Amino acid sequence: MHTKIRAQIGVTVAVLALALSGAPASQANLAGSGFDTGDGNLVVNDEAMDWANAGINCSVTTGGCGIDLPTGQGDNSFGNGTKEDDAVPTVVNGSIPNNKSDLLRFYTKMTQEGGKDFLYLAWERVQEPNGTTNMDFEFNQSKVTSANGVTPVRTAGDILVKYDLSQGGVNPSLGYHEWITTGNPRTDCEASNTLPCWGTVNALTGFFEGSINTVEVVDPIAPDAPRTLSVRTFGEAAINLTDSGIIPANTCQPFASAYLKSRSSDSFTSAVKDFIAPISAGASRCGTINITKVNDDSPASALQGAVFTLYNDFAPVGTAMGAEDTAVTPATTCTTSAAGTCSFTNVPIGNYWVVETTTPAGHDTAAPQQAVVGAGGTVALTFVNPRDFKVIVLVCSEATNSLYPSQVTLDGSSPAKTSLGAPPSGMTAAQLCGLGGAAFDDQSYGSHTAGVTIPQ
Incomplete structure (x- = not known):
């Protein structure tokens, strides 16, 4: 995969050491997070995690890394005055925006720490700007592409995180907009007079940490690593998604895709310029419980109409269900089909009890079973009902x-x-x-x- 490289390809050990040692000292992380986005670099200093050890993989679209097309006639960008509120942005080739808006790469990672969800973002551009910096990260619930064949179809509840730096500034300001399809556009839209649109901005003050590089830094993430990034060509941020109200606690992965774009000025009505094509927003943090219901015949026969209820288990694994266990909502129950199967989907990670609450006629009720759900995992349970x-x-x-x-x-x-x-x-x-x-x-x-x- 090609990248746009402004710095020299050959980086000597001396330059690498200078770039690393010249990085600003790590600051206190965003409360509750072990990821350092306050130091304006990608390497691990005194923190638990930074981009260098965040598990980023630029060789696949599911690796949290988006790389722009090489600069030239094959590169694409937004054109014809496309604005953020345009549901289907106009994509053009060869019309490269000015240097401050010409993007190189972006990173994104969503993790759960201490029961809260955190989103980590980073961007890289071709060269240091002369004016303001305006980056917009869009997170979509759908991976279905719009009529332009590149950007996803927007859905009510999609999120746009804007990353702004005033002229010459080094302290980013972050806020977010939500894509809305109903309401009063005159009061509910940030800029448009019609629906659908991006809603009014929500401040993230107190719920984010961000920084840019004020010295040269090294990006150690392959391919073409290490790469030297000049001053003010790298920015990063951490957002507490739970406390900011962007998504509720213990939510499954709410977004399917993410992409980065640059805006020509700090006005929300200004044109959007370069973009990096969407990548996966990350794997689901929820799992699935698949149930198979049979009788004790030989061979066993499927049983239809058995109803199961899913309960939270606050007791240690292996401990019998007790009074502290409560029914999970939503998707509290599932009913077996003619094939004797049903499923609980989008179940947050944790321990659960699956209890048969309605038993098919002519059979004894099966004993409850415990299910330990991991991120993205599937738990298969077979319940056998003795015939009466x-x-x-x-x-x-x-x-x-x-x-x-x-x-x-x-x-x-x-x-x-x-x-x-x-x-x-x-x-x-x-x-x-x-x-x-x-x-x-x-x-x-x-x-x-x-x-x-x-x-x-």
Whole structure:
């Protein structure tokens, strides 16, 4: 994959050491995060994580890395005065924007730390600007491409994170907009007078940390690594998605794709310029529980109509379900199909109990099972329902060929049950007494020991 490289390709050990040692000292991270986006570089200094060890892979679109097309007639950008509110931006080739807007690469990573979701962003451009810096990261729920064949179709709830630096400034200002399809455009849209549009800006003050490089830094991420980045050609940020209200806590991956674009000025109505094509926004942090429901026949047969309820498990793994376990919402239940299957999807990582709450007729209820759901994982559970059988005991008087009501127990059941003393409508006692089968003649008054074996 090609990149646009302004710095010399051959980086000597001395230059590399200078770039690393000249990086600003690490600052305190955004509260709750172990990722350092306050030092304006990509290497690990005194923090737990930086871009160098964040698991970024630029060779695949799912690796959190987007690389722009090489500068030239084959490079693409937005044209014809395309604005942020244009649902289908106009894509043109060969019309490269000015240097401050010509992008090189972007990185994005979403992680969960301490029960909260954090989003990490970084951008690189061709050369140091003379004016303001305006970058917009768009996160879409859909991967379906729009009519331009490149950018995704927008859905209500998509997010646009804007990353702005005033002229000559080094401290970024961040805010976000939400794509809206209903409401009053005069009051609900940031700039447009029609729907759909990007809604009014939401401040991220107190919920983000950001910085740019004020000295040369090295990007150690392949391909073409290491690469020297000149002053003010790299910017990064961390956003607390949970506390800022962008997404609720314990949400599955809400976005399918992400891409970066540059804006010509700090006005939201200004034209958007260069862009880097969308990449995957990251793997889902939720999993799936697949249920198979069968009876104990040999071979087993699928059971339709069994209802299962999913419960949160706050007890350690292996501990029986207790009163502290509560039903999960939404998608609390699933019902087995004719194939005997159903699923709980988009289940956040954690421990759960799956409980059969409605059992198909003629079967015993299966015991609850625990499911430990990991990010992106699938848990397969098979519930076996033993078939129920009815044992009917008839006691007949051989002399009169009539039913004789008697006390019957089975497997120590209590209290004893009384056998039929009269035939049901439409039948005679003689018919019942003549059925044969497991008939034992010449029995006397008193208790008798009996055994019943029901085969598989």
